[in-house]
Amino acid sequence: MFELIDVTKVYRGGKRAVDGVTMSLGPGVLGLLGPNGAGKSSLMRVAATVTRPTSGRVLFEGTDVVARPDVLRRRLGYLPQDFGVYPHLTAREFLSYLAAVKGLSARVARARIDELLTLMHLTEAAKRPLGGYSGGMLRRVGIAQTLLTDPRVLIIDEPTAGLDPEERVRFRNLLSELAADRLVLLSTHIVSDIESVAGDIAIVAHGRVLRRGSPGDLVQTVAGQVWELIVPPSALAAVQARHTVSRMVRTAEGVRLRLLSPDPPAPDAVSIRPDLEDAYLAVIGDVREVVR
Amino acid sequence: MRPGTWAALAVADFRERARRPAYAIVLLAAVGLGYLAVPAAGDHWTIVNAGSYRGVYNSAYVGTVTALAGALWLSAGGFYVIRTAVARDRQTGVGELLAATPMRTVDYLIGKFLSNFLVLASMAAALAVAALAMQLARGESRAVDVVALLTPFLLCTLPVLAVCAAAAIVFETTPVLRGGLGNIIWLFVSLVAVIAGQSGAAPLGGLGVNAFAESLRGDLAAEGFKVTDLALGLMYLDSPPRPVPWSGVDFTAAFAAQRLLLVTLAAAVALLPAFWFDRFDRARRHTGTPRFTMTPPDPGAALTAGIAPPDVTQPPATTVQVPGITRLAQLEGGPARRGWGFGRVVVGEVRILIGGVSKWWWLATLALVVAGIAAPAASSGLLAAAWIWPVLIWSRLGCQAREHGAEGLLDACPGPVVRVLAQWLSGVALTAVVGIGPGLAMAVDGRLAEWLAGALFIPALALALGVISRTQRFFQAVYPLLWYLVINDVGGLDYMGLLPDGPRPGTVVTATTLLLVSALTAVGVRQRLR
Numbered sequence: 001m002f003e004l005i006d007v008t009k010v011y012r013g014g015k016r017a018v019d020g021v022t023m024s025l026g027p028g029v030l031g032l033l034g035p036n037g038a039g040k041s042s043l044m045r046v047a048a049t050v051t052r053p054t055s056g057r058v059l060f061e062g063t064d065v066v067a068r069p070d071v072l073r074r075r076l077g078y079l080p081q082d083f084g085v086y087p088h089l090t091a092r093e094f095l096s097y098l099a100a101v102k103g104l105s106a107r108v109a110r111a112r113i114d115e116l117l118t119l120m121h122l123t124e125a126a127k128r129p130l131g132g133y134s135g136g137m138l139r140r141v142g143i144a145q146t147l148l149t150d151p152r153v154l155i156i157d158e159p160t161a162g163l164d165p166e167e168r169v170r171f172r173n174l175l176s177e178l179a180a181d182r183l184v185l186l187s188t189h190i191v192s193d194i195e196s197v198a199g200d201i202a203i204v205a206h207g208r209v210l211r212r213g214s215p216g217d218l219v220q221t222v223a224g225q226v227w228e229l230i231v232p233p234s235a236l237a238a239v240q241a242r243h244t245v246s247r248m249v250r251t252a253e254g255v256r257l258r259l260l261s262p263d264p265p266a267p268d269a270v271s272i273r274p275d276l277e278d279a280y281l282a283v284i285g286d287v288r289e290v291v292r
Numbered sequence: 293m294r295p296g297t298w299a300a301l302a303v304a305d306f307r308e309r310a311r312r313p314a315y316a317i318v319l320l321a322a323v324g325l326g327y328l329a330v331p332a333a334g335d336h337w338t339i340v341n342a343g344s345y346r347g348v349y350n351s352a353y354v355g356t357v358t359a360l361a362g363a364l365w366l367s368a369g370g371f372y373v374i375r376t377a378v379a380r381d382r383q384t385g386v387g388e389l390l391a392a393t394p395m396r397t398v399d400y401l402i403g404k405f406l407s408n409f410l411v412l413a414s415m416a417a418a419l420a421v422a423a424l425a426m427q428l429a430r431g432e433s434r435a436v437d438v439v440a441l442l443t444p445f446l447l448c449t450l451p452v453l454a455v456c457a458a459a460a461i462v463f464e465t466t467p468v469l470r471g472g473l474g475n476i477i478w479l480f481v482s483l484v485a486v487i488a489g490q491s492g493a494a495p496l497g498g499l500g501v502n503a504f505a506e507s508l509r510g511d512l513a514a515e516g517f518k519v520t521d522l523a524l525g526l527m528y529l530d531s532p533p534r535p536v537p538w539s540g541v542d543f544t545a546a547f548a549a550q551r552l553l554l555v556t557l558a559a560a561v562a563l564l565p566a567f568w569f570d571r572f573d574r575a576r577r578h579t580g581t582p583r584f585t586m587t588p589p590d591p592g593a594a595l596t597a598g599i600a601p602p603d604v605t606q607p608p609a610t611t612v613q614v615p616g617i618t619r620l621a622q623l624e625g626g627p628a629r630r631g632w633g634f635g636r637v638v639v640g641e642v643r644i645l646i647g648g649v650s651k652w653w654w655l656a657t658l659a660l661v662v663a664g665i666a667a668p669a670a671s672s673g674l675l676a677a678a679w680i681w682p683v684l685i686w687s688r689l690g691c692q693a694r695e696h697g698a699e700g701l702l703d704a705c706p707g708p709v710v711r712v713l714a715q716w717l718s719g720v721a722l723t724a725v726v727g728i729g730p731g732l733a734m735a736v737d738g739r740l741a742e743w744l745a746g747a748l749f750i751p752a753l754a755l756a757l758g759v760i761s762r763t764q765r766f767f768q769a770v771y772p773l774l775w776y777l778v779i780n781d782v783g784g785l786d787y788m789g790l791l792p793d794g795p796r797p798g799t800v801v802t803a804t805t806l807l808l809v810s811a812l813t814a815v816g817v818r819q820r821l822r
């Protein structure tokens with residue numbers, strides 16, 4: 001359905017944001033996880049035809065969309081991490097404009113906009129200029145515009161940033177439903193978002209996909225390598241120098257640490273069940289070691 | 293007094309500007325100005341008209357004419373380059389960070405004034421280097437006198453640029469002058485200032501032309517030549533000017549003191565906004581463009597620094613029901629099909645174009661329309677008024693998506709060419725509405741084609757300049773100048789059809805077509821470069 005073949009993006013000045021990424025994607029949610037500057041947004045911009053790759057191909061249903069971007073754009077819902085709106089238009093006017101740009105007929109656009117405004121809890125605010133909207137409301141308008149058409153591909157960068165917890169849960173459930181027969185390419189820094197909707201996760205750093213698999217598969221890679229122990233505050237720096245510490249809580253007994261180590265870091269360390277954050281930190285930590 | 297703060301602000305701001313690609317273009321423009329200032333021996337054009345004479349191209353003459361050209365053009369045009377120092381801080385949010393520091397408002401204003409001055413001075417430096425190169429290239433005098441070359445820059449150009457730097461601060465921090473209206477006002481203010489600054493009675497030496505004129509007249513009189521007028525600009529001469537020896541201006545200490553006083557006054561003017569500058573307090577001004585911008589923290593840092601470990605293995609406590617999304621085919625009542633949305637795209641572009649325009653603006657527009665219908669005899673004057681009135685709205689064409697940050701959404705939509713044409717048509721619609729009154733009178737006179745050509749041309753010009761420059765300022769600087777030249781009877785530029793020796797409507801439509809092609813080409817090139 002959607003293929004990235006040896007995609008590389010090098011910006012002016014020589015920064016290699018995406019470095020030879022090859023991925024084959026079908027219906028379902030693929031979550032991209034990685035640190036800032038890993039190349040996630042660049043990869044998504046290339047996939048969304050907003051940025052041309054320096055080399056490589058992007059195929060949608062067999063068509064090279066680098067050469068013919070409109071083939072994908074007609075079936076695409078795209079939400080960038082940062083976006084703006086026209087402040088003097090109302091939400092309904094803004095969505096009507098984008099519906100026209102995306103080629104929806106007037107009657108269908110009206111019905112779809114009504115539906116989306118209801119879905120995003122924006123009906124009451126629909127006639128107010130967007131200039132008066134809060135950050136969360138603007139985000140919901142952004143999400144609504146991705147769904148104006150029946151997108152076969154949804155590319156969504158940091159969709160839940162700025163949403164309140166209830167809105168986040170609603171959006172995650174919506175994504176799960178949409179992903180039944182669509183490709184959803186989702187980038188987020190919030191591990192719980194990825195974990196709850198993505199059946200497939202790619203950990204990205206330095207423009208490359210370092211590891212890809214289901215949440216369960218990724219967690220399995222660090223089984224037996226996650227430990228909890230309590231150390232005195234004075235020993236904290238030494239432990240941090242030797243191990244990747246994922247969490248720490250100061251208690252009356254000392255500092256309770258959760259850390260990654262292939263071997264028991266101390267005789268009194270207790271092996272605990274790993275989670276996705278541990279798996280992510282293990283992969284990123286390995287890369288940082290190599291880079292050092 | 294906090295010179296360290298001033299320097300830090302000025303240098304950081306200067307670095308930010310100097311590292312943008314546009315800065316290279318600005319420097320190239322300064323070099324181009326140096327080329328214009330020293331034409332070849334047989335050329336008929338000049339930027340300093342001293343009758344039939346000019347100085348031999350030695351360091352003193354080349355330095356002086358390029359310095360005066362710099363004082364004239366770098367101050368008039370450079371204003372549009374530098375007047376984003378405060379706006380950028382507002383847009384990027386850096387202003388709010390600075391506002392929360394102990395830095396005093398006057399320190400901020402001085403820092404920005406110095407930054408503006410640095411940008412303009414760097415342009416003057418490029419011009420000085422170009423002047424030296426031109427002296428050597430023309431070859432009339434190979435002797436390089438650095439003092440004679442640079443002193444006019446120091447005493448003529450830099451003080452005028454300091455005034456320009458201060459004016460930019462005042463314009464940027466004053467609510468009425470901050471927007472596009474300020475750009476228009478500056479155009480006319482600078483026109484008046486340039487003319488007044490060349491007069492012998494100009495205070496504090498004006499542009500410095502008078503000192504040059506007196507010196508040149510004296511030297512020429514000693515050689516038996518007589519110079520009546522001396523003017524700065526870009527002028528065509530019937531015959532190339534004759535080179536005569538000239539030793540340069542003998543700048544006096546009194547003149548230098550006057551110029552120092554001018555710089556001091558400029559700095560004082562730059563501080564005036566301390567009385568009204570809002571210091572990036574959003575509550576004291578219109579909130580501006582909403583933009584959803586969120587840069588989340590490094591997840592690695594967030595994870596390692598977290599005190600309370602999030603339990604991501606548990607399902608969310610809140611159960612939220614999500615209704616489904618109806619298939620388009622169901623909404624259509626049949627197979628999903630695409631509609632021809634061009635008309636609605638144009639309607640959307642019209643809404644975007646006229647968004648936020650006040651009712652007073654519309655009332656004045658109505659008055660223009662009614663006056664055009666009621667007084668057909670005054671159609672020429674009313675058309676001229678009608679076709680400057682929407683200048684700030686036209687200037688939005690071609691750069692609104694960028695300025696509002698909506699490019700990210702629109703770039704992933706199909707049909708970029710359609711959107712460009714729709715923007716142009718929205719501008720044509722606005723132009724036609726504003727000019728409909730005098731347009732009817734012109735139609736009765738059999739001049740409908742002239743009116744129509746103008747109505748098509750203006751939005752095309754705005755669109756092309758907006759798409760190419762990605763800012764409203766370019767059109768705001770260029771169009772009023774074009775309009776001013778036309779109403780001052782420069783027939784060759786008459787896009788309105790007002791002057792008998794103006795171009796034919798077909799020529800204006802051809803220019804319109806070229807502008808549209810330029811806009812579409814710029815969009816295409818930009819897409820390929822992304």
